[in-house]
Each structure stands twice: as C-alpha cells, then as structure tokens.
Amino acid sequence: MTQGAEAAAEAPHPQAAILDGKALASRIEASLTAEVETFVDVCKRRPRLVVVLVGDVAASASYVKSKQQAAARVGIDSEVVRVDDSVVTAELVDLIRRIAAEEHGPADGILVQLPLPDQVDERAVLDAVPPDQDVDGFHPENAGLLSQGRPRFVPCTAAGVQRMLIDAGVETAGKHAVIVGRSDIVGKPLALLLASRGTGGDATVTICHSRSAGLAEITRTADILVAAVGRPELITADMVKPGAAVVDVGINRVVDPATGKGRLVGDVDFAAVRAIAGWISPVPGGVGPLTVAMLLANTLLAAEIRIGHRRGG
Numbered sequence: 001m002t003q004g005a006e007a008a009a010e011a012p013h014p015q016a017a018i019l020d021g022k023a024l025a026s027r028i029e030a031s032l033t034a035e036v037e038t039f040v041d042v043c044k045r046r047p048r049l050v051v052v053l054v055g056d057v058a059a060s061a062s063y064v065k066s067k068q069q070a071a072a073r074v075g076i077d078s079e080v081v082r083v084d085d086s087v088v089t090a091e092l093v094d095l096i097r098r099i100a101a102e103e104h105g106p107a108d109g110i111l112v113q114l115p116l117p118d119q120v121d122e123r124a125v126l127d128a129v130p131p132d133q134d135v136d137g138f139h140p141e142n143a144g145l146l147s148q149g150r151p152r153f154v155p156c157t158a159a160g161v162q163r164m165l166i167d168a169g170v171e172t173a174g175k176h177a178v179i180v181g182r183s184d185i186v187g188k189p190l191a192l193l194l195a196s197r198g199t200g201g202d203a204t205v206t207i208c209h210s211r212s213a214g215l216a217e218i219t220r221t222a223d224i225l226v227a228a229v230g231r232p233e234l235i236t237a238d239m240v241k242p243g244a245a246v247v248d249v250g251i252n253r254v255v256d257p258a259t260g261k262g263r264l265v266g267d268v269d270f271a272a273v274r275a276i277a278g279w280i281s282p283v284p285g286g287v288g289p290l291t292v293a294m295l296l297a298n299t300l301l302a303a304e305i306r307i308g309h310r311r312g313g
C-alpha cells in the first residue's frame with residue numbers, strides 16, 4: 001500500500017454535512033416577507049390562512065402554533081378555528097364550506113390539521129376544501145395536477161424536501177432516490193417531484209413501504225434516501241450507501257430510558273448514519289421548518305391566484 005492509500009484507508013469518513021432546514025426556512029421567510037408586502041401594496045389587505053384544529057392532541061396544537069407564528073413573521077394573517085374532538089364528518093364538512101364561503105373572514109388558504117379523530121372520514125373532509133384554497137395540496141385536483149407535471153399547490157413537506165436538496169446542491173438528475181413511506185402527504189408527492197423533469201428532479205425513484213421485501217438492500221442503493229414512515233430510528237447505518245443524502249421526515253416522540261424524559265427522534269439513527277452519509281437532515285431543525293415555510297409560500301400563492309396575479313395549475 002502506498003503512503004497515500006494507507007492514510008486514506010485510515011482516515012475517518014468526514015461526518016455528513018447537515019441539511020439545515022431551519023436556516024433555509026429563515027431565508028425563505030425573508031424573501032416571502034418582501035413578496036407579502038408587495039401583495040399588500042397592491043391589494044390593501046394581507047393574505048389570510050384559516051386553520052381547522054380538531055381536538056386537543058398536543059403535537060397537532062404545537063404544529064399549528066408554529067404555523068401561526070411563522071405566518072405572523074412574514075405578514076400573513078391567520079386564524080385557528082378549534083373544534084371539539086367529538087365532531088362528526090358532516091359537521092366538519094359543513095364548517096369547511098362555511099369557512100370557504102368566508103363566514104370566518106377572508107380565507108385565501110384553508111388547512112385542516114391532521115390527524116383527525118377516528119370517527120371522521122378524513123377523505124371526505126379534505127375533499128371539502130375547495131382546490132383553489134387547498135394550501136396543503138391534498139385535494140384530488142391538486143394531486144392530479146402534480147401527477148401531470150403542472151403543479152399548483154404541492155404538499156408542503158414534499159416541496160420542502162425537494163427545496164432542501166436543491167439548496168444543498170445535491171444532484172438529483174440520474175440519481176437513485178429511495179423514499180421509505182408511501183403516504184399521500186409525503187411519499188407519493190415527493191416521488192412525483194423527484195421524478196419530474198427539471199431542477200430537483202430527473203431522479204430514478206423507488207418507493208418502499210411496510211410490505212417491501214429486502215428494505216436494506218434497496219436503501220443501500222440510494223444516492224438520496226428519504227425516510228417518511230414514522231418509525232423511530234428505522235434507518236440504521238448499514239442501510240445507507242456511503243456519501244448518500246439522507247433526509248429524515250420522521251418526528252417521533254420517544255422516552256429516553258436514561259433520563260425518563262420524552263424527546264424527539266426521527267426515522268433515522270442520526271449519530272450512526274451521520275458517520276456514513278454525505279448529507280443528513282437533523283430532527284428537529286431539518287424538514288419541519290421547511291414544511292411550515294412551504295405552507296406560507298402556498299398561502300401567498302393562493303392569495304395571488306385569487307386576485308389573478310398568478311396562474312394556478
């Protein structure tokens with residue numbers, strides 16, 4: 001072995017670069033703030049978001065609070081409509097229709113925080129949000145537009161993951177992206193984005209899920225690995241190709257056996273995978289803040305489409 005090769009063999013792999021979603025979200029918020037002020041100059045009102053929050057699940061309340069605080073930072077008005085967790089589907093559908101008819105004031109964007117209680121038909125509720133106010137991008141019309149390559153409102157987390165990769169300069173064209181998780185909220189829309197033509201796209205995409213055989217063999221072939229299943233630290237170092245970009249969408253609350261206290265962990269074993277990957281997003285401070293930033297961008301887009309300043313779809 002030459003001296004150089006010996007040194008290379010012994011050199012520890014440099015730790016992965018951190019995909020700092022919080023810092024990127026701050027930059028996005030700064031540019032949105034300026035765009036919102038332009039909207040206000042023209043329209044003499046602020047874009048407005050109405051959030052429906054059902055029940056008192058602590059995590060949902062905390063996410064909604066973050067969304068409201070972020071909206072306020074960029075100059076978007078917001079209102080949270082709280083609903084008792086005994087609500088039934090018809091009542092929730094009726095409430096959404098009334099919000100859409102602006103009984104609760106202007107509503108450029110309407111968002112129903114998930115999950116909903118078991119007795120509620122989630123699909124029926126999400127379908128009741130008019131597609132041009134659907135800032136979550138969950139309505140079938142918006143899902144269809146995305147699948148046809150003419151996106152209008154893209155689901156916020158999926159949009160945030162793609163933005164994070166573009167911002168970090170992670171090449172997607174011709175690369176193998178493996179997404180673990182097939183949800184309508186993250187996995188499916190992200191697969192469409194990464195496979196679409198253009199910047200942040202042109203990847204070869206594989207979607208894995210709970211019935212996938214040989215998960216580790218598949219993830220080891222990923223240049224870009226996205227974990228979005230909600231299983232604490234499912235992705236271990238042996239499942240990661242050296243140098244891969246690893247994006248962790250999971251937010252799991254676990255009890256630390258050492259301290260007995262609750263803490264947040266992602267779907268990726270961060271410490272171990274950081275030693276192998278080329279890039280890795282942390283939890284918290286990774287994808288979460290970007291999801292919120294993309295929601296703000298969608299709300300401004302909804303307001304602009306409404307006044308005819310932007311074309312939707």
Ligand code: GUN
Binds near residue numbers: 112156157
């Ligand atoms: N709950 C978890 N993620 C989301 C999201 O992106 N949108 C909504 N509305 N609820 C969620």
